[in-house]
Amino acid sequence: MSNDAHFIEGLRSGEKTVLQEIYNQFFAKVKTFVLRNKGAVTDAEDVFHNALIQIYIRLKKRELEIKSSFEAYLFTTCKNLWRRELNKKRVTKQEVVELEDKETENAFALLEQEQWELYIEKFQLLSENCRKVLTLLFNGTSYEEIVETFSYSSKVVARQRVFKCKAKLTKLIQGDAKFSKIKKL
Structure with a gap:
């Protein structure tokens, strides 16, 4: 089994050891990205956690097809989530606050990820x-x-x-x- 398949199956089944491996291998890169883009360590943790939840939901709803590597897919998901978070903060600073529940937020993030994947597929x-x-x-x-x-x-x-x-x-x-x-x- 490839490393990518190992991570995907471990995430799908909720294996704690695989989740720890994913965290150990990939969190540092996400943390560096978030810190360089106006975020804190807690922001990076939230983004990483939300990305894993999003991928887990996709794995449960249907087969997830990753065209690059699990690491690249996870990182892109994290980048998209952080970009959305920065956009929300920008809107909040303008005193326009729109409350969204986590389910709606996850749905939008999932849609954004699907759009990005389609764009990359066709760009290639x-x-x-x-x-x-x-x-x-x-x-x-x-x-x-x-x-x-x-x-x-x-x-x-x-x-x-x-x-x-x-x-x-x-x-x-x-x-x-x-x-x-x-x-x-």
Whole structure:
């Protein structure tokens, strides 16, 4: 049994030794991420705990398909949960407080995770050039730098390439049956 399968089965069955292994192996990375992004150790513990609960719920409801590694999946789940938490804190600071129960919060987090997984799955189907162009763009690279990197003749050409790549990605996502299911939720 692979390490990933070991973690998944241990989580599904609630084996305390496997849960401890998961914590020992992966918590430090999540803690570092949360601390670097305006959080405290208790925030990291909450995010890690909530991610494990979310994965457990998914394992109980249906088969969970992890395309990368358990570690990458868990870390992405934690990052998404922490991002949601930061967004809630930002809203709270603006004096707009919306109370949500934990079940609703978990449902939203699960939906967000499913959207992210669909995006990554379809992103991988793009050409290498499109993946590189969009990665640069999503990381805040200017069109001037994209022109330089790919030796395009102008910013107009770079914008056209970005548009075509985004359109292709959108078409791939919207053409998937999972998109229709997620959209209905």
